[in-house]
Amino acid sequence: MTTEIKVCMGSACFAKGNQDNLQYIKEYIEENNLEAEVSIVGALCENKCDIGPRIIINDIEYTNVNEDSLKEILASVK
Numbered sequence: 001m002t003t004e005i006k007v008c009m010g011s012a013c014f015a016k017g018n019q020d021n022l023q024y025i026k027e028y029i030e031e032n033n034l035e036a037e038v039s040i041v042g043a044l045c046e047n048k049c050d051i052g053p054r055i056i057i058n059d060i061e062y063t064n065v066n067e068d069s070l071k072e073i074l075a076s077v078k
């Protein structure tokens with residue numbers, strides 16, 4: 001099964017951390033050779049900016065994502 005990681009690219013989420021989170025996810029995928037199994041797509045702002053940065057993995061939404069929580073989230077995914 002492929003994993004779809006949606007990263008909110010709205011300006012609030014992006015500025016609050018998704019710019020770095022996106023970079024981290026890309027590196028994680030590369031280092032673990034997951035290119036064939038994981039796709040990254042951009043998501044639009046859904047007016048949930050106050051709980052951002054938001055990342056949605058296979059339709060499960062994660063909020064206030066930072067590098068530490070991202071590590072745990074990615075480890076649980078793959």
Ligand code: FES
Nearest residue numbers: 010013045048049
């Ligand atoms: S910018 Fe991500 S929910 Fe608004």
